[in-house]
Amino acid sequence: MTTTRLVDLEDAAVLTDLVVRNRDFLAPWEPVRPDSYFTFQGQVAVIAEALERYEEGTQVPRVVLDEAGAVVGRINLNNVVRGAFESASVGYWLAQEAGGRGLATKAVAEMVTVGFQLEGLHRLEAGTVRENVRSQAVLEHNGFVQFGYAPRYLSIAGRWQDHLLFQRTTEDV
Numbered sequence: 001m002t003t004t005r006l007v008d009l010e011d012a013a014v015l016t017d018l019v020v021r022n023r024d025f026l027a028p029w030e031p032v033r034p035d036s037y038f039t040f041q042g043q044v045a046v047i048a049e050a051l052e053r054y055e056e057g058t059q060v061p062r063v064v065l066d067e068a069g070a071v072v073g074r075i076n077l078n079n080v081v082r083g084a085f086e087s088a089s090v091g092y093w094l095a096q097e098a099g100g101r102g103l104a105t106k107a108v109a110e111m112v113t114v115g116f117q118l119e120g121l122h123r124l125e126a127g128t129v130r131e132n133v134r135s136q137a138v139l140e141h142n143g144f145v146q147f148g149y150a151p152r153y154l155s156i157a158g159r160w161q162d163h164l165l166f167q168r169t170t171e172d173v
């Protein structure tokens with residue numbers, strides 16, 4: 001793994017700096033965040049909760065690294081469900097200045113390896129709002145195919161927004 005690694009409580013300072021500086025850039029694509037999210041203590045709490053979920057097996061929370069190994073974003077496998085489903089949702093964001101050079105595409109590729117080979121899952125899914133063509137390109141580059149369209153699926157930027165739903169299973173090449 002070169003573009004992602006497990007998040008650590010020691011990442012809280014750099015992640016606080018990233019979410020503060022990229023607040024306006026990320027806002028159209030994310031749920032509305034409480035003000036506490038943009039503080040050091042808020043990021044410590046976000047990371048601590050994510051690591052608890054990792055321990056209980058419901059989330060795989062990682063950071064995205066740039067070519068020099070600096071933290072430039074986050075990527076998660078969320079809602080890991082076992083049994084007959086063996087599925088998880090992929091979610092990610094990168095700082096604006098780290099965009100446009102393939103880092104998200106590489107990070108999602110690593111999460112496919114994490115999900116299928118390390119976690120033993122069968123299926124990964126991701127949803128994007130219709131306008132998020134960059135994120136759709138990232139998913140398509142990684143062999144995700146659109147399987148659905150969900151009206152009013154998630155509250156993004158404060159509105160229940162329609163989403164394109166993508167998935168990849170272990171059978172997809």
Ligand SMILES: CC(C)(COP(=O)(O)OP(=O)(O)OC[C@H]1O[C@@H](n2cnc3c(N)ncnc32)[C@H](O)[C@@H]1OP(=O)(O)O)[C@@H](O)C(=O)NCCC(=O)NCCS
Pocket residue numbers: 025026029092093094095098099100101102103104105106127128129132133134135137138
């Ligand atoms: C979406 C996001 C993760 C992309 O990160 P990135 O590192 O810039 O992505 P990549 O460089 O790996 O790939 C982006 C692709 O989108 C393409 N792209 C960029 N702008 C585009 C546009 N306006 N129209 C169509 N494609 C576009 C790029 O050309 C690239 O595809 P290519 O490799 O075929 O050239 C990043 O912009 C981000 O964090 N956005 C805000 C949060 C977000 O949207 N998260 C995902 C929610 S589903």
